[in-house]
Each structure stands twice: as C-alpha cells, then as structure tokens.
C-alpha cells in the first residue's frame with residue numbers, strides 16, 4: 001500500500017510517499033481502507049517534534065510512529081476475531097491519535113474505541129474533517145465550559161478547524177455566539193451560525209463593554225487579566241490552544257476571583273464521536289472545507305496548516 005512516511009523530526013520535506021506492507025489487524029483491531037483523512041495541528045507537532053514534551057509520547061530522538069494522520073474515514077476491510085462493534089464493509093470515521101496515528105495511508109489499523117459509524121449524510125471527505133476538531137470543541141464547551149442554553153459564548157479563533165465546529169456546537173446547545181476571526185472570514189463565521197462576529201484587526205473584544213458566560217480560546221493571545229475583565233461573575237474560560245499562563249496560573253486565578261480558567265486536553269471518546277455523527281445527521285454541524293489534497297500532497301497540506309491561516313479544514317482524498 002502507499003503511505004506518507006517520515007523517519008526524522010523536521011519539516012514537511014521529511015515526508016515521502018512510499019510503498020509499504022499493508023498492516024495486519026490483531027485480534028482486537030480492525031483494518032480500515034482509508035478513503036479520506038484530514039490534517040490537524042497535532043500532525044504538525046509530531047512532524048517537528050515540538051514543543052519538546054510531545055517527544056515523551058512520540059519518541060525522544062526519532063518518531064516512534066512513521067505514518068502521521070489522526071483523522072480518517074473509510075470502509076472496514078478486515079476485523080480481528082475479538083471485534084464486536086464493526087463488520088466488514090461498514091463506513092466509519094475516527095481519530096487514531098490515541099493509538100499511534102497512521103491515517104495518511106491507503107490502509108490503517110484501529111481499535112474499535114477510536115471509531116464510530118460515519119454520518120450517513122456526509123461524504124467521506126466531510127466525515128474525515130470531523131473527528132479531532134469537532135470532539136475538541138464538544139469537550140471544551142460541554143465538559144470544561146459547562147455550556148447551557150442562553151449562555152453568551154465568545155469563540156476566539158472561530159475560523160479555524162476547532163473554532164468552526166465550536167460555533168455550530170455552541171448554537172446546537174442554544175447559546176448566543178460571538179465569533180472572533182479575521183475580516184476575510186467574517187462571512188464564513190456568520191454562515192456557520194455566529195450571532196455576532198468581531199474582526200480582530202478592527203476590534204479587541206477584551207476592551208469592549210460586553211461580558212460573556214463562556215470564552216473558548218484557540219489563539220490565547222490575551223492575558224488572563226484581560227480575559228477576566230470580560231467574563232461574567234462565575235464565568236468560564238477554556239483555552240484550547242496552548243497557554244503557559246492558563247496552565248500554570250488558571251487554578252490560582254480561579255480560586256482568587258471566582259471565575260473559572262481552564263486548559264483543555266481533549267481525549268478520543270467513541271461516545272463523543274457518536275454524538276458528533278448524530279449532530280451531523282440532524283444538520284446541526286457540517287464541516288467547512290477550505291481545500292482538498294491527494295495523498296502525495298500531504299506535505300503541502302501540512303505546510304499550509306502551519307501558517308495558522310486556514311479557514312476550516314484541509315482534507316486528503318485517498
């Protein structure tokens with residue numbers, strides 16, 4: 001089978017399309033014929049081996065896993081003898097980040113818990129755009145953000161992979177959503193359901209006279225003090241991008257001022273992927289795909305994502 005391989009940490013130049021052996025599923029694994037994948041910032045972190053703590057799980061000097069790619073969709077090709085949830089021929093989607101990646105290939109191994117049935121109304125490309133970004137948005141808003149109907153929610157980084165789903169999921173929970181993005185993405189944020197959109201090149205939401213119940217933040221480009229100024233009493237702040245300040249000072253600040261500052265570490269959960277599939281089938285979420293690439297173009301897709309200017313998702317058709 002064809003796969004995109006890397007053997008050294010570095011840049012997209014280290015990725016090459018190679019012919020490798022098709023993997024064999026163990027008793028508790030399935031083999032998926034991958035029809036589409038999508039790229040995430042997590043692939044970029046594993047490619048470069050940065051920030052350094054990723055090497056604790058990905059390998060200190062060399063990458064432990066040679067095929068990147070977490071988000072996939074495809075068809076079950078083979079099942080191990082202990083597999084109970086999936087049958088050959090079923091259409092699935094999933095997130096392989098908890099089980100060694102491997103999605104940028106014609107076939108990938110998966111444990112059952114990393115997969116869910118593909119939403120019927122989405123193409124394989126659309127389904128592959130969902131897993132990591134949508135589950136991150138769901139877990140951030142629902143589990144840490146305690147979102148509820150009628151909440152005033154601000155999403156900073158609303159035009160990115162996670163942010164685009166966060167707008168739609170917050171609307172599905174009945175919240176009023178303010179999206180923060182660049183001017184070129186204002187119409188997209190509105191189309192995804194945002195009630196109000198702030199172009200960050202013209203307005204700074206931390207200097208405005210409006211308070212929020214929940215702020216969900218990818219770029220984390222404001223201090224906790226600035227954020228605290230626009231959070232309601234007992235309001236919640238959830239950083240999904242990396243913030244040393246939120247990580248180190250969040251609990252202390254929460255204790256001091258009675259507003260909640262948390263950092264999200266999303267986890268692959270089959271039940272959450274099933275809920276996402278249900279929301280997609282109900283028409284409540286749909287991925288916004290900026291561009292599609294072929295398997296040999298994975299390096300270009302990862303290079304483009306690195307600039308943090310992609311609106312929505314980049315998918316790979318295999």
Ligand SMILES: NC(=O)c1ccc[n+]([C@@H]2O[C@H](COP(=O)([O-])OP(=O)(O)OC[C@H]3O[C@@H](n4cnc5c(N)ncnc54)[C@H](OP(=O)(O)O)[C@@H]3O)[C@@H](O)[C@H]2O)c1
Pocket residue numbers: 040041042132133136156157158159160161162163180181182183185200218219221239240241242264265266267305308309310311312
């Ligand atoms: N915590 C977790 O478990 C978890 C899970 C997944 C991802 N992440 C992290 O979350 C972050 C975002 O991921 P993603 O997949 O959404 O990335 P992405 O698709 O690259 O999105 C980044 C977005 O940030 C926006 N942006 C850049 N500067 C901004 C600013 N000053 N104000 C507001 N928006 C700005 C860009 O929109 P414009 O072009 O409109 O500026 C871009 O669309 C990454 O750091 C990723 O590693 C964390």
